[in-house]
Amino acid sequence: MAVANVLAHDAASTHDDHDHEHHDNFITKYIFTTDHKMIAKQYLLSGIFWAFIGGFLSILFRLQLGFPDMDMTFLKPILGGWINASGKLDPAFYLALVTMHGTIMVFFVLTAGLSGTFSNFLIPLQIGARDMASGFMNMLSYWFFFVSGVIMFVSLFLEKGPASGGWVVYPPLSALEQAIPGSGLGMTLWLVAMVFFIASSLMGGINYITTVINLRTKGMAFSRLPLTIWAFFLTAVIGLLSFPVLFSAALLLVFDRSFGTSFYLSDIYIGGEALPNTGGSAVLYQHLFWFLGHPEVYIVLLPALGITSEVIATNSRKPIFGYKAMIISMLGITILSFVVWAHHMFVSGLNPFLGSIFMFLTLIIAVPSAVKVFNYLTTLWRGNLIFTPAMLFSIGLVSFFISGGLTGIFLGNSAIDIQLHDTYFVVAHFHLVMGAASFFGMMAGVYHWFPKMFGRMLDEKLGYIHFWLTFVGVYLVFFPMHYIGIAGFPRRYYSWTNFSFADMYTDLNMFVSVAAIITFFAQFIFIFNFFYSMYKGRKASANPWQSNTLEWTTPIHPGHGNWVGEIPSVYRWPYDYSKPGSKEDFIPQTVPLSATPESNLPHEARLVKLEKEIMAEEKEELVTNESKES
Amino acid sequence: MYGFLISIGVILLIMLIWMVYRIQTLISVAKGSDKKIATTSNKVNAILFMVFLIVFGGWMVWYSIVEFDNFQLPIASEHGIVTDRLFWITTAVTGFIFILTHILLFWFSYHYRYREDRRAAFYPDNNKLEVIWTLVPAIVLTILVISGWKAWSDITSPAPDNAHVVEIMGYQFAWEVRYPGLDEQLGDYDYRLTTATNSRGIDFTDKNAFDDFPSQNVVIPKGEPVLFNIRARDVLHSVFAPHMRLKMDAVPGMPTRFWFVPNKTTEEMRAELGDEEFEFEIACTEVCGIGHFTMRKVIRVVEPEEYRKWFTEQTPFIKSNPDLIADLPVDLKELAEIYINEE
Secondary structure, three states: OHHHHHHHHHHHHHHHHHHHHHHOOHHHHHHOOOOHHHHHHHHHHHHHHHHHHHHHHHHHHHHHHHOOOOOOHHHHHHHHHHEOOOOOEOHHHHHHHHHHHHHHHHHHHHHHHHHHHHHHHHHHHHHOOOOOOOHHHHHHHHHHHHHHHHHHHHHOOOOOOOOOOOOOOOOOOOOOOOOOHHHOHHHHHHHHHHHHHHHHHHHHHHHHHHHHHHOOOOOOOHHHOOHHHHHHHHHHHHHHHHHHHHHHHHHHHHHHHHOOOOOOOOOOEEOOEEOOOOOOOHHHHHHHHHHHHHHHHHHHHHHHHHHHHHHHHHHHOOOOOOHHHHHHHHHHHHHHOOOOHHHHOOOOOOOHHHHHHHHHHHHHOHHHHHHHHHHHHHHHOOOOEOOOHHHHHHHHHHHHHHHHHHHHHHHOOHHHHHHHOOEHHHHHHHHHHHHHHHHHHHHHHHHHHHHHHHOEOOOHHHHHHHHHHHHHHHHHHHHHHHHHHHOOOEOOOOOOOOOOOOOOOHHHHHHHHHHHHHHHHHHHHHHHHHHHHHHHOOEOOOOOOOOOOHHHHOOOOOOOOOOOOOOOOOOOOOOOEOOOOOOOOEOOOOOOHHHOOOOOOHHHHHHHHHHHHHHHHHHHHHHHHHHHHO | OHHHHHHHHHHHHHHHHHHHHHHHHHHHHHHOHHHOOOOHHHHHHHHHHHHHHHHHHHHHHHHHHHOHHHHOOOOOEHHHHHHHHHHHHHHHHHHHHHHHHHHHHHHHHHHOEOOOOOOOOOOOOOHHHHHHHHHHHHHHHHHHHHHHHHHHHHHHOOOOOOOEEEEEEEEOOEEEEEEOOOOOOOOOEOHHHOOOOOOOOEOOOOHHHOOOEEEOOEEEEOOOOEEEEEEEOOOOEEEEEHHHOEEEEEEOOEOEEEEEOEOOOHHHHHHHHOOOOOOEEEEEOOOOOOOHHHOOEEEEEEOHHHHHHHHHHOOOHHHHOHHHHOOOOHHHHHHHHHHHHOO
């Protein structure tokens, strides 16, 4: 009965979509669109825009850190009053720069730009659905994100600057305008923007979860989902459970800022007056913030790992090693991500006993991460590796995931964290494991699915140059920071010359800055490639990477509704690459087991009979349905 | 003028890239390589991975050795020896895994690069392997955690009763230091009492506050436990004494603490480093506003005898500024005055 309903629904929606395409005008097609593919492209373009803003901000503060004596007057046309009379960057604006860099990169680029793009694009295409469960809500999700972005963008141009208390915006600094200029209107806009962003994330997440659970095509059992979909699904679950907590943290902060409450404020004497607030707890905010903040790491990382799994399997021409172990690891990471947040707070004045608990829990989460790494390595082992740019970026991701993940073992150990907390060691750690790894996952995704998005290929050679410049560049930027961090250099410092212990490494900081600038400009190669290939790139074939997943069974330019006619059924898992006995080195998910007797494994051979029965049954139902409709 | 030149340079650069791009596209079309699954680029990329491994691996090892004395801060506290040992054990373990996994990653990338005559192995799973590489990291991590946990419990255990108490208060943008005086009891404070002359908000109706005294630097004795009572007046700060391997946030409304045993005097450290100007320092590591990077305080570690001598020579707040007790109730004021006048 259920099958029949789905079939009827499919038939009806095909019909609807047909109508739509005739009536689409510019606005409904490109702007207020409900087509998940177009929404994905909107997210992608927004993500790229924000990545350049975020990257540019980091270049500005790297100039300050690498060349503290530099005359920055030449930046006056852009920064105006933030460059003071003697050509120096304003220290308040320096803090605004690091704050906005973090906020933009974490939320707008790696959450919206990554999850927003690829969850939207791939979930319906890879599970065999016409669109998201709610196309309208999906559209709203993008436009809430857009509004959030506009507000955040406006805040960059305020006279007193945008929010400046670090991307974590800890109160009381973020609650009191007397404490720092950015905590005035800039902080208000930050909070408003985040509220829109959270609403957007929730609407997106609910949609992803619903779609994955309800709209899988025939035969697409959870045990046959590509790992990308598993990753997006679990990411959405994490987001759905943790973003509301950030919302509550932000809401209480709004109350403290504007309505005189004392959730986070207590015993404060500032600007020559004692504030009336008592009884609040600044540490409460940190708990609420990191209850999102830590899962957020996995919100940006899991989709990248999912994409990598898919890309590495396809281009190794090998099944991903340990499909089930990969799923179990991701489930483990999902669950554990909620119980490790306080490792960001070992020295915040937290009860040391709690510190011990969180140290144990934190180091447990390293185990599933290690399993994933070993599985990637084994997938490469005895493969037949094709280095498409997507594959290169995926291998790069694995490298960053190892480098950044291992330093997490230091920081998760509270005794070692005493020294390393809030130093450049932490900066190196999370930029590698969360920033660069997720960014590389995103790039792998763009290179891999560009043909599906735009029907054309990205130029490979430019992709290679882009990869090598970025890969080497990222290591040159972040690897030296480990040394700087071990030497005790604190984060978010405008200059280190006040301290004799940190009055060194000017050469290394200069080196890092130069590497950062080169890496930043290397991204323009990608931009050129992206926009040029969109219109002039080589035309893509239907399945350019010879991949197994469903999206490659759609037309080269899929319309709204994705498949012409019926949605294909799925008969096998997505990783039948180089299966012994089969002529081709890949067998798409849509090929029935009964069509490949030569390559079936023993347990699959037993399933053939069952499969034939089901197919016969379905055919009957289809006939009955058609007769009913007519 | 510069802007004009730069924009011309940028335009030329873009044109150059454009030309190179067009030429290589045309060449690849002419060679028909765009139809192949894997071109020579495949091999080039594979080789580059090996080059990357060797060059960067070598560079990392060389730099870590050559620069060791630079990035390795000398230790000046007893627990610092423990945490540093943990740090280097963890470095050894993770360093081994780091190098091993990267050799595998890049070697596989190089060795198993695409060849038309080869087919990848169909190797979807192996539960034994999965169990091994779940258990081994789990065991290694458990050992690391347990040793870390022991150190952590020792460091965060309550301070010994004989610990010398020093109050450190952070505010925008400096630290203020207060000693409990001869009674070894810090007087109460209340942020509402903060004024220009009583910047710490000390409550002088508490008799314990009578002998409390300020200090320009943090002065502590070598080899004896020291307890920092840490608080903040306005926003979050964080006391970071890098050589002591000490860090603890200063939170308004919630006093925190950190106790430790310094094991080197400033003089000893100066001799060790051959740097006559050397000072132990406190920095702020929780972003607190525009002057975050300027919150420096010097810690002077001295021999215990010198410390005791110094301690008795200090002048209490109320002696150096009798106005502080002007508003006290009469009986307390009398007591305070007696205290000031006795010697």
